Amino acid sequence: MNACGVSVNAxxxxxxxxxxxxxxxxTLNIxxxxNGVKTAQIMEKExxxxxxxxxxxxxxxxSVEFLEKICKELGKKTxxxxxxxxxSKRCYTKFIYICRVFPAPQLQL
Known part of the structure; x- marks a missing residue:
């Protein structure tokens, strides 16, 4: 969230x-x-x-869609x-995990 200039209040x-x-x-309740619709409705009213x-x-x-929707609602750009x-980080992490679970002799890390 911080990467888009959005801070979490609570x-x-x-x-x-x-x-x-x-x-x-x-500025926005997510x-x-x-869950929490009644509380959000009260906060919207009050x-x-x-x-x-x-x-x-x-x-x-x-997760990307989640971030984009919040940024859009707040008028910020992702x-x-x-x-x-x-x-890229997530794909690399998954790649390393798969290589450890299914080792290939010709593949060296």
Whole structure:
């Protein structure tokens, strides 16, 4: 998220009380899988904080889509360079794992 200039204010299930108290300062509430709609609706009404409902981002492609949707909602541009670098890292990691699980004598790392 930081690569697109987006900072996370608080994660409801993993934040301190002080962080949760700053929730009204949020620019956007992101609901994963539709959990927390009532709370988001109240925050939208009380603090004019919009919300979006997104699926859990499983895997690389869904993670990229997740990031793109959030950036679009906030009027920010995703960093294509960052995304390509992350994809390359993930592909390399998978390649190394596969080579260790299915070793090929002619392949040296």
């Amino acid at each position: 994660v409801l299930t993993d934040s301190s009380f002080e962080e949760i108290k700053r929730a009204p300062d949020a 609901l994963l899988g539709g 603090f004019a904080t919009p919300y979006i409902i997104l699926d859990y981002p499983y895997g690389l492609n869904q 960093s294509d360079k960052f995304i390509e670098e992350e994809k």
